Amino acid sequence: MGIYFRAIICQLKLLQWKSLYRNRFVCGKKIDFGKSFSVHLDASGSVIQLGDDIVFRDFCQVRSGNGGKVTLGKRNFFNNHCSINCLHEIIIGDDCQFGEGVKFYDHNHEYRDKDSKISEQGYTTGSIRIGNNCWLGTNVVVLRNVEIGDNVIIGAGCVIHQSVPSGSIIINQQNLITKQSHFNGK
Numbered sequence: 001m002g003i004y005f006r007a008i009i010c011q012l013k014l015l016q017w018k019s020l021y022r023n024r025f026v027c028g029k030k031i032d033f034g035k036s037f038s039v040h041l042d043a044s045g046s047v048i049q050l051g052d053d054i055v056f057r058d059f060c061q062v063r064s065g066n067g068g069k070v071t072l073g074k075r076n077f078f079n080n081h082c083s084i085n086c087l088h089e090i091i092i093g094d095d096c097q098f099g100e101g102v103k104f105y106d107h108n109h110e111y112r113d114k115d116s117k118i119s120e121q122g123y124t125t126g127s128i129r130i131g132n133n134c135w136l137g138t139n140v141v142v143l144r145n146v147e148i149g150d151n152v153i154i155g156a157g158c159v160i161h162q163s164v165p166s167g168s169i170i171i172n173q174q175n176l177i178t179k180q181s182h183f184n185g186k
Contacts, residue, residue: 028052028074033060042066051094056082068106073132078102088125096130099138099156104128106144131166
């Protein structure tokens with residue numbers, strides 16, 4: 001009974017978003033999402049398009065503002081706490097998997113005017129494009145002006161700020177520094 005009830009809730013939420021956002025929120029068949037999944041579109045003409053067979057686990061969000069467009073292909077999986085934050089364009093291909101806490105930002109805050117508050121300076125925007133059959137590990141962050149090719153694996157904790165060619169494996173090469181503590185526990 002629990003699975004059936006959850007499926008009904010998912011369908012009702014999708015109908016609510018379709019009604020609220022009209023042709024700016026388009027989704028394919030079999031969209032499944034966990035608790036506290038959210039979709040946000042501002043009044044600027046922003047668009048979210050979801051392909052078939054997409055799974056969002058708990059606490060995921062998809063946001064599009066400032067006329068931005070989010071397009072997700074088919075058979076994608078987003079683990080808990082993933083977020084897509086779009087002010088220009090984010091495109092994700094088919095058959096991709098995203099670990100917990102993966103974040104996409106196609107924009108950065110402006111900060112060059114030293115006499116103005118950062119919050120008042122607006123944003124610089126770009127595009128994010130993710131190919132097909134990609135796997136991004138836990139807590140990967142993808143920033144603007146990045147294209148990730150097909151069949152790419154990106155290890156946990158990477159910040160992707162430049163494009164990645166198809167067939168690549170990206171790992172986080174942070175140096176861990178281990179020092180001896182002088183704390184004796186008393």
